[in-house]
Amino acid sequence: MSLEVAIKAIAFVLVGFFLLILITKAVAVYKANRLKGRRVSGFPKGRLFLYFFSPKCGACVAMEKELAKLKGVRIKKIDVSVRENLQLARELGIMATPTLVLLEDGLVKDVLIGVQRADRLKELFHNEA
Secondary structure, X not given: OOHHHHHHHHHXXXXXXXXXXXXXXXXXXXXXXXHOOOEOOOOOOOEEEEEEEOOXXXXXXXXXXXXXXXXXXXXXXXXXXXXXXHHHHHHHOOOXXXXXXXXXXXXXXXXXXXXXXXXXXXXXXXXXX
């Protein structure tokens, strides 16, 4: 095998890998947008963030630091490594962690995928109509 063929094969694999990541993210965002307006039962009235996370997720560790900065924001942490919680995540179409779902009286107002800054979350929680 020549060096040129090996380089082309590696480039092909890398491009395929990055395309897979982009497609997966696009599907997750699409599903998140479809979740807006959906009613979710079993949670208290008022505003509440549902925080879907995994203990082994590096981005979730960073998100935990941001969540610790929030005061006056109700957050229900949902560990997707627990079977019952994974079922809820699947029912809602959650495909990535960390994911935050903003509920208002059981209605999904917004869905955020990935690490979010505390100031953005606080603003969204207190100001979104």
